[in-house]
Amino acid sequence: MEPKLQRIVIRNFLLELVIYAILLVLYFLLALRFLGAPLNQLFHLNPLVYAGASLVLIVVQGVALEWITSFLIRRLGLEKLE
Amino acid sequence: MEFPISGVTINPFFLIGIGFVVGLLGGFFGVGGGFLAGPLMFWSGVPMNFVVGTDLAHMTGKSIVAAKRHRTLGHVDARLGFVMILGTLIGVEIGARIIEALKVAGNIDHVIGITYVVILLAISGFTAWESIHALRLSKQQAASGEGDPMPHKDVVSFGGVTQFVRRVRIWPMVSFPGSGIEEISLWIVVGVGLLTGILAGALGVGGGFLRMPLLIYVIGVPTHVAVGTDLFEIMFSAGYGTLTHAVKGNVDILMALVMHTGAALGAQIGAMSTRYFAGPRIRLLFSLLPLIGAILVLVRLLGGNMPSF
Numbered sequence: 001m002e003p004k005l006q007r008i009v010i011r012n013f014l015l016e017l018v019i020y021a022i023l024l025v026l027y028f029l030l031a032l033r034f035l036g037a038p039l040n041q042l043f044h045l046n047p048l049v050y051a052g053a054s055l056v057l058i059v060v061q062g063v064a065l066e067w068i069t070s071f072l073i074r075r076l077g078l079e080k081l082e
Numbered sequence: 083m084e085f086p087i088s089g090v091t092i093n094p095f096f097l098i099g100i101g102f103v104v105g106l107l108g109g110f111f112g113v114g115g116g117f118l119a120g121p122l123m124f125w126s127g128v129p130m131n132f133v134v135g136t137d138l139a140h141m142t143g144k145s146i147v148a149a150k151r152h153r154t155l156g157h158v159d160a161r162l163g164f165v166m167i168l169g170t171l172i173g174v175e176i177g178a179r180i181i182e183a184l185k186v187a188g189n190i191d192h193v194i195g196i197t198y199v200v201i202l203l204a205i206s207g208f209t210a211w212e213s214i215h216a217l218r219l220s221k222q223q224a225a226s227g228e229g230d231p232m233p234h235k236d237v238v239s240f241g242g243v244t245q246f247v248r249r250v251r252i253w254p255m256v257s258f259p260g261s262g263i264e265e266i267s268l269w270i271v272v273g274v275g276l277l278t279g280i281l282a283g284a285l286g287v288g289g290g291f292l293r294m295p296l297l298i299y300v301i302g303v304p305t306h307v308a309v310g311t312d313l314f315e316i317m318f319s320a321g322y323g324t325l326t327h328a329v330k331g332n333v334d335i336l337m338a339l340v341m342h343t344g345a346a347l348g349a350q351i352g353a354m355s356t357r358y359f360a361g362p363r364i365r366l367l368f369s370l371l372p373l374i375g376a377i378l379v380l381v382r383l384l385g386g387n388m389p390s391f
Binding site for chain 2: 036052
């Protein structure tokens, strides 16, 4: 890969990582703040629903936040193409 | 910080750090990382049942992130992954029953521990030997102008088993274009999944460090595709594990979310980094992982405790 192109790829990737990291931290802080008590209750009272909620939460953190990151980068025009 | 579900107080930055390292390893090598995250979580005071379930939960998220990244790089053969899952799930159940039988016999700790160490050392030794040989071969090829100088060219110096396996013609024969496999017996692929499932079920691990070498040396999948496809499979096996363990009360999802914060970032970096390493180098670095796992198990065995992560 050309050095210039490589720099662009790395720059775009690092930008994506920074925004993704911010969203990840915000997500778990919000989950801890607003879902901590309800999840604790579910854990003891309804394990089946707790299991489903657990899987959804972890998948959302991985997939949806990445999608939001890409959307934000495109929308804000931060991606360098050349 | 207190995690009310498991009743554990632990530094969240330590969890994020564990997640980041395990995510990096997972994204780069295609492994779940339980052999490393498990002891670290246990040593920081997390009860063992929560170690197993919570680790699987964060592993699910991390493997999704890493597999997605590998897919954009063209490293995931989903067809191959789905076929292997069939064998893996059956194998895990068989492995779990072997454990039950050993429990009844009363000698589970030493049998499983020693088997684990032998298998890990064998994988580590063989992968190191083969990759060093492959590196020499690719240097010779580059020097004589025979080979492709691109860093992604995968050179495997131990192709004998793959060639033998490809000559086995038990119907049905299938192709996996994503891995460059024109024809192979379906039973070979399911069989590899079954074997890794049995070992994973009996040893209590995700199986990535077993599946990776088998994908490369037996089925003949290029290293980068083996990494991505392995992660694709871990998505499903860890996801299933998360659900069953959550129902059994072994998952602290809040702790998993914290770990996954680091793991998701590490997985992205690890997956992207494979672009800059050729197959033999990835395999050589990979050979260190089972060695670390064997040392951890030996330490626990000599101390009298059996790791059940």
